[in-house]
Amino acid sequence: MSEEITVTTRPDVERRRGVWGALRTAVATPPAIIGLIVIGLFLLVSVFSPLIKPYSTSVPSCEVFEPPSGRHWLGCDDGGVDMLSLVLQGGQVSMFVGFTAAVIAIAIGAIFGVLSGYFGGWVDTVLMRITDYFMVIPQIVLMIVVAAVWGPSLNHVIMVIGFLMWTSTARVVRAQVKSLRERVYVRRAVSIGASHTRIILTHIVPQLGPLLIANTVLAITLAIFNETALAFLGLSDPTAVTWGTIMEHAFERGAISTGAWWAIVPAGLCVAALIVGCYLVGNSIEDGLNPRLRSSYLSTKSWRMRPLVGRGGDAL
Amino acid sequence: MRGYLWKRSLFAVVTIFVALTVNFVLFRVLPGDAVTRVSRIPNASPALKHALEVEFGLDKSLWEQYVLYLQQLCRGNLGVSFTNRQPVLGNLLEAFGNTLPMVTVGTVIAIAVGVAVGVYAAVRRNTLGDHVSTGVAVAFYAFPTQFLGMMLLILFAGVLPSVGMSDPFAVAMSPSEQFADVVRHMTLPVLTLVLTLYAENALIVRSAMLETLGEDYILTARAKGLSRRRIIWRYALRNAALPTITQVALSLGAVVSGSILVEVIFSWPGIGRALYDAVLQRDYPMLQGGFLVITVTVVVLNYLADLLYFRLDPRVAQ
Numbered sequence: 001m002s003e004e005i006t007v008t009t010r011p012d013v014e015r016r017r018g019v020w021g022a023l024r025t026a027v028a029t030p031p032a033i034i035g036l037i038v039i040g041l042f043l044l045v046s047v048f049s050p051l052i053k054p055y056s057t058s059v060p061s062c063e064v065f066e067p068p069s070g071r072h073w074l075g076c077d078d079g080g081v082d083m084l085s086l087v088l089q090g091g092q093v094s095m096f097v098g099f100t101a102a103v104i105a106i107a108i109g110a111i112f113g114v115l116s117g118y119f120g121g122w123v124d125t126v127l128m129r130i131t132d133y134f135m136v137i138p139q140i141v142l143m144i145v146v147a148a149v150w151g152p153s154l155n156h157v158i159m160v161i162g163f164l165m166w167t168s169t170a171r172v173v174r175a176q177v178k179s180l181r182e183r184v185y186v187r188r189a190v191s192i193g194a195s196h197t198r199i200i201l202t203h204i205v206p207q208l209g210p211l212l213i214a215n216t217v218l219a220i221t222l223a224i225f226n227e228t229a230l231a232f233l234g235l236s237d238p239t240a241v242t243w244g245t246i247m248e249h250a251f252e253r254g255a256i257s258t259g260a261w262w263a264i265v266p267a268g269l270c271v272a273a274l275i276v277g278c279y280l281v282g283n284s285i286e287d288g289l290n291p292r293l294r295s296s297y298l299s300t301k302s303w304r305m306r307p308l309v310g311r312g313g314d315a316l
Numbered sequence: 317m318r319g320y321l322w323k324r325s326l327f328a329v330v331t332i333f334v335a336l337t338v339n340f341v342l343f344r345v346l347p348g349d350a351v352t353r354v355s356r357i358p359n360a361s362p363a364l365k366h367a368l369e370v371e372f373g374l375d376k377s378l379w380e381q382y383v384l385y386l387q388q389l390c391r392g393n394l395g396v397s398f399t400n401r402q403p404v405l406g407n408l409l410e411a412f413g414n415t416l417p418m419v420t421v422g423t424v425i426a427i428a429v430g431v432a433v434g435v436y437a438a439v440r441r442n443t444l445g446d447h448v449s450t451g452v453a454v455a456f457y458a459f460p461t462q463f464l465g466m467m468l469l470i471l472f473a474g475v476l477p478s479v480g481m482s483d484p485f486a487v488a489m490s491p492s493e494q495f496a497d498v499v500r501h502m503t504l505p506v507l508t509l510v511l512t513l514y515a516e517n518a519l520i521v522r523s524a525m526l527e528t529l530g531e532d533y534i535l536t537a538r539a540k541g542l543s544r545r546r547i548i549w550r551y552a553l554r555n556a557a558l559p560t561i562t563q564v565a566l567s568l569g570a571v572v573s574g575s576i577l578v579e580v581i582f583s584w585p586g587i588g589r590a591l592y593d594a595v596l597q598r599d600y601p602m603l604q605g606g607f608l609v610i611t612v613t614v615v616v617l618n619y620l621a622d623l624l625y626f627r628l629d630p631r632v633a634q
Binding site: 129132133135136137138139140141142144145146148149168221225226228229232233234235244247248250251255256259261264265267268271272273275276279280287290 | 327331334335338342343454455457458459460461462463466467469470473523527566568569572573576577580581591592595596598603604606607610611614615618
């Protein structure tokens with residue numbers, strides 16, 4: 001019965017209730033769908049990259065900086081290695097680094113945010129001072145110093161990025177938890193004697209889900225950026241193939257003076273496409289959770305006197 | 317009000333102090349002789365080594381070393397560079413002087429362009445103009461800085477100088493020619509920086525404007541019959557400026573990372589390049605010094621943004 005009813009209501013008009021409903025509405029908007037398709041495509045390709053890459057990434061298969069051709073669609077790098085295979089392989093590693101670092105960052109940010117928002121008082125003060133400090137410090141410089149002192153390795157890159165990128169999540173989550181804590185259902189749970197752990201885990205954390213998802217998706221963009229930046233400065237694992245190291249090798253080994261744009265463009269475009277995908281998804285969810293963005297009192301066209309129209313597309 | 321200013325000042329001072337300590341701990345407590353000993357300078361004379369060992373008390377306990385480190389820091393002594401055996405502070409000040417004009421020009425242009433694009437997109441919400449300008453901004457936001465820089469290098473190869481800050485072979489130039497030369501050298505780095513930074517600013521301004529345009533006082537202003545221009549620039553943008561300032565101040569870190577990459581690509585002899593060289597050469601005193609200088613600069617700029625915010629919106633003090 002209830003299924004029939006939901007089918008008859010028009011899903012594009014209906015606004016589902018609650019944060020998870022807002023998430024579902026937001027994910028169904030065109031930008032979010034495009035973003036999800038892009039991310040899905042990249043995930044799929046990177047999972048199957050060992051099977052579909054046409055040449056080996058360690059053995060040369062053509063001339064040095066050979067331009068794109070029928071046999072090598074994206075040309076070759078300075079060692080005569082097929083670019084397409086490199087980009088496919090690099091995507092796998094870059095995305096692994098990006099996703100892992102983002103998950104670490106969001107986990108730390110969520111813990112900081114929930115604890116300081118829920119308990120308040122001195123816990124809040126201490127945790128937020130720490131957050132403020134990490135927020136102000138120029139992260140990439142600290143990353144450079146730590147990566148340089150620890151030595152180049154992919155695990156170090158993941159940890160450095162993950163441990164330094166959690167601050168904005170902590171702030172956002174804290175604000176959200178502070179407001180959730182005052183909601184009636186949470187107070188009722190307190191009044192019937194629920195423990196802190198139970199309230200946090202069953203009443204607060206589920207409400208944070210969509211916010212955390214949006215933050216994670218946006219954190220992936222930053223993590224991938226930082227990976228390419230660290231790789232470009234020679235601080236990533238020199239033996240690993242990532243989108244960052246592909247661009248770094250091209251720059252270091254004279255792709256620019258020989259005009260070999262094909263050694264740079266594919267990796268750069270992949271980074272950009274994946275980041276646009278993540279941005280579209282993350283931003284749609286954030287916008288969906290922010291009711292203030294739904295109305296605008298300034299019409300998009302410059303106005304003249306006209307009869308007042310209803311709440312349509314070009315309403316006041 | 318006083319309380320707020322004191323709080324922010326105290327926070328800035330504490331942050332700098334923590335950065336100094338982190339700087340000490342990161343380099344001294346970690347294992348590895350080359351890292352821990354500031355006197356391990358390749359090809360240094362025994363006299364220089366001895367002087368550094370006395371200055372930084374390298375044979376003493378860690379705690380005494382920390383106190384000595386702070387004392388030397390107050391005198392501006394950051395050690396001696398491994399690579400050119402000159403005092404680190406002098407090297408850094410020179411590099412900093414080269415970075416400052418390039419980054420300032422780039423950031424200011426990026427903010428101006430970002431505000432213009434963001435306001436335009438918000439006012440034209442959901443029209444073709446909004447979709448195009450926001451789409452372009454998202455695209456530029458998505459390109460890594462080094463990618464944009466390298467593309468500009470390939471596109472403008474031969475048209476604009478791509479390396480360094482001035483023409484090394486040009487001698488006896490008049491001041492105006494010298495200035496023109498620096499401007500020509502600065503074009504590509506500044507352009508790269510602007511393209512990387514404007515997009516984020518535009519997206520921030522757009523969403524801040526969208527939020528203010530939904531406020532009731534905008535409706536009131538319209539009902540009063542104020543002109544569109546006045547509503548946008550006097551009523552909406554003024555309030556949208558507040559979240560924008562916060563966000564832009566927090567994105568100073570992005571400015572730093574962007575300028576490091578730009579300086580590496582265009583061989584600009586600035587502080588980012590110095591940091592990069594220090595990493596390559598394992599020149600730890602320079603690395604330490606560069607970290608300190610950049611951190612202190614960013615903290616100070618954030619502090620100034622706090623003061624500006626307070627000036628614009630005294631409510632934050634409550």
